[in-house]
Amino acid sequence: MHPAFSVIFFTTASGAGYGLLALLGFGNALGLVPAAGWFGFWSLGLALVLIAGGLIASTAHLGHPERAWRAFSQFRTSWLSREGVAAVSTFVPFAVFGIGWVFFAKTEGVWALPGLAAAVGGGITVFTTAMIYRSLKPIHQWHNAHVVPVYLALALATGALLLNALVHLWGHAQPAIGYLALAACALAAWLKHRYWRFIDTTKAVSTPETATGLGARGKVRLLESPHQVDNYLMREMGFRVARKHAFKLRRIALAALFAAPMTLTLLTVLAPVGAGTALLTILAALSAALGVGVERWLFFAEAKHTVTLYYGATDA
Amino acid sequence: MTAYTPPTGKQLGLVIDLDTCVGCHACAVNCKEWNTGGHSAPLPDRDPYGADPTGVWFNRIHTFEAGEGATSRTVHFPKSCLHCAEPLCVEVCPTGASYKRVEDGIVLVNADTCIGCKLCSWACPYGAREFDDDDGVMKKCTLCVDKIYNETLPEADRVPACVSTCPASARHFGDLGDPDSAVSKLVADRGGYELMPELGYKPTNRYLPPRESKAKAGCTGAPAALETRIDPDALHPVLRWVDRILSR
Numbered sequence: 273m274h275p276a277f278s279v280i281f282f283t284t285a286s287g288a289g290y291g292l293l294a295l296l297g298f299g300n301a302l303g304l305v306p307a308a309g310w311f312g313f314w315s316l317g318l319a320l321v322l323i324a325g326g327l328i329a330s331t332a333h334l335g336h337p338e339r340a341w342r343a344f345s346q347f348r349t350s351w352l353s354r355e356g357v358a359a360v361s362t363f364v365p366f367a368v369f370g371i372g373w374v375f376f377a378k379t380e381g382v383w384a385l386p387g388l389a390a391a392v393g394g395g396i397t398v399f400t401t402a403m404i405y406r407s408l409k410p411i412h413q414w415h416n417a418h419v420v421p422v423y424l425a426l427a428l429a430t431g432a433l434l435l436n437a438l439v440h441l442w443g444h445a446q447p448a449i450g451y452l453a454l455a456a457c458a459l460a461a462w463l464k465h466r467y468w469r470f471i472d473t474t475k476a477v478s479t480p481e482t483a484t485g486l487g488a489r490g491k492v493r494l495l496e497s498p499h500q501v502d503n504y505l506m507r508e509m510g511f512r513v514a515r516k517h518a519f520k521l522r523r524i525a526l527a528a529l530f531a532a533p534m535t536l537t538l539l540t541v542l543a544p545v546g547a548g549t550a551l552l553t554i555l556a557a558l559s560a561a562l563g564v565g566v567e568r569w570l571f572f573a574e575a576k577h578t579v580t581l582y583y584g585a586t587d588a
Numbered sequence: 589m590t591a592y593t594p595p596t597g598k599q600l601g602l603v604i605d606l607d608t609c610v611g612c613h614a615c616a617v618n619c620k621e622w623n624t625g626g627h628s629a630p631l632p633d634r635d636p637y638g639a640d641p642t643g644v645w646f647n648r649i650h651t652f653e654a655g656e657g658a659t660s661r662t663v664h665f666p667k668s669c670l671h672c673a674e675p676l677c678v679e680v681c682p683t684g685a686s687y688k689r690v691e692d693g694i695v696l697v698n699a700d701t702c703i704g705c706k707l708c709s710w711a712c713p714y715g716a717r718e719f720d721d722d723d724g725v726m727k728k729c730t731l732c733v734d735k736i737y738n739e740t741l742p743e744a745d746r747v748p749a750c751v752s753t754c755p756a757s758a759r760h761f762g763d764l765g766d767p768d769s770a771v772s773k774l775v776a777d778r779g780g781y782e783l784m785p786e787l788g789y790k791p792t793n794r795y796l797p798p799r800e801s802k803a804k805a806g807c808t809g810a811p812a813a814l815e816t817r818i819d820p821d822a823l824h825p826v827l828r829w830v831d832r833i834l835s836r
Contacts (some may be wrong), residue, residue, distance in 0.1 A: 333706075334703050334704050334705055334724075335702070335706075335720075335721075335723070335724025335725055336702065336703045336724050337703075339683070339702075339703045340703055342682070342683035342684075342703060343682035343683055343703060344682075345682070345683060345684055346681060346683060346684050349678075349679045350679065350681060350682045351680070352680060352682040352705065352707055353682035353683075356682065404680075404707070407676075407680065408676075408680075408710055408711055409676060409711075409713065409787050409788070410711065410712065410713035410787065411710070477786045478713070478786060478787065480652070482783075482784050483783060483784055484652055484654070484665060485781045485782070485795055485797065486606075486654035486661075486663055486797070487654075489654035489655035489659070489660070490655035490656055490659075490660070491654075491655065491656060492653070492654045493652065493653050494650065494652055495652055495662060496611075496650070496651035497650065498616075498645075498648035499645075501640050501641060501642060503642060503643075503645070503648075504709075504718045504719050505709075505718065508706065508709065508710075508719070509709075509710070509715065577710070577713075578713040578714075578784065578787070579712070579713065579714065582665075582667065582715060583650075
């Protein structure tokens with residue numbers, strides 16, 4: 273599948289934003305994050321920029337962005353529509369939580385409830401994003417049980433790395449948040465490893481033989497393509513990436529998304545808190561941002577669509 | 589606007605005979621010609637006479653080789669929208685622009701409400717949908733909805749453009765939801781099948797498999813070998829005499 277930049281940016285940025293929002297909502301209710309108004313302003317502001325920036329970027333790949341509002345109507349069947357509804361609905365408790373925290377310095381009691389609601393809404397939104405891919409039967413690398421857990425875990429891990437950086441910058445560093453980021457990264461790494469092992473060891477049920485129904489005669493191969501140059505289908509669905517590049521990029525993703533941030537975060541937990549540890553937490557978050565971008569690019573580039581079986585692919 | 593795929597009784601579709609298709613691409617050309625002035629007009633063409641021509645076609649003809657060696661078969665394989673009974677393309681559409689008509693099962697796109705997210709083209713395993721970069725909307729086979737019901741045309745012409753143009757009569761149009769229709773009977777007689785049934789889209793269109801090759805002379809009903817026949821009256825008198833002597 274063709275990796276569109278706007279969709280990669282949207283899914284990774286909004287994922288991190290919702291992960292951060294969820295941790296702020298739960299963290300506030302549990303008293304884990306500082307109650308200071310300015311901390312609320314900067315941390316919720318970062319979550320807002322990531323979420324809103326991602327949502328705006330996601331409309332960039334539309335043929336008619338001005339009609340995007342219509343996408344809220346088919347929530348009964350379409351995961352894309354459900355994602356839109358969940359994303360917009362989450363802004364309501366998000367706004368109440370933010371206004372209470374930043375303008376009225378209210379974070380306790382009933383004021384913590386919109387934070388919890390926003391946290392749940394953020395989780396649901398990431399879930400619906402993942403389900404858009406999970407529900408597409410023609411793409412074996414997406415239509416499997418590994419996709420949704422990876423999306424949720426990566427949102428949590430990238431959000432936790434951002435939260436760890438924010439509390440360090442705000443002078444409220446605490447080992448619990450560092451350990452949380454470590455645990456979330458470890459969980460995401462394990463799930464991603466399982467995902468890669470799954471796509472490496474399994475293939476789509478569909479083959480050139482089932483696609484043409486000519487399997488009874490033996491092996492089916494494309495003799496003549498319908499046309500000489502690539503069409504929309506081949507450009508959009510037939511994106512090919514050399515295996516050697518895929519493996520290199522997987523190593524880069526593993527290093528930048530998991531190994532480096534986890535090492536840096538472990539240092540911030542073990543070392544005495546100061547300007548140095550704050551810098552390490554920022555480096556950890558930046559490394560993860562690069563890593564999750566590569567991971568998401570691969571998620572598209574390694575996905576094969578059954579339509580390629582009509583264009584010479586031997587498996588999907 | 590349909591949020592759910594309605595169950596339909598009438599289910600218009602195509603039956604494509606892979607035994608008789610000669611791979612001439614006439615169906616694709618006539619489809620393009622009709623539809624660039626029809627329901628989803630225009631069908632864009634970029635650089636049509638240049639080195640890198642690209643554009644929207646509702647119908648594309650692939651050619652496959654099935655099997656290997658002496659028994660292999662070259663099969664021309666036209667492919668267009670299959671107007672599935674379980675169209676995931678309709679389900680995933682966030683705006684309801686993609687819909688399946690209750691009255692005849694045709695899957696269409698409303699170009700006025702399509703936001704051009706392309707998700708329907710990802711959801712189609714068959715590659716039936718192509719994006720129009722000029723209009724920013726998705727386009728697909730309409731089963732010539734503007735031709736098959738067109739009362740200004742003679743009744744014989746009220747079939748999809750691909751069907752009316754096929755010089756080999758390899759394409760048949762009708763109601764596949766009615767088991768007694770001519771197309772349903774044809775499917776039953778010839779063992780017509782669905783593409784990628786394992787994905788569960790329940791496509792309406794059916795493909796008729798190529799018939800067995802008649803590789804030996806006897807298969808056609810002709811004598812297995814030609815007998816030598818001599819008409820004595822047509823021979824030269826000398827040869828006729830030789831023939832008579834030797835035939836004793």
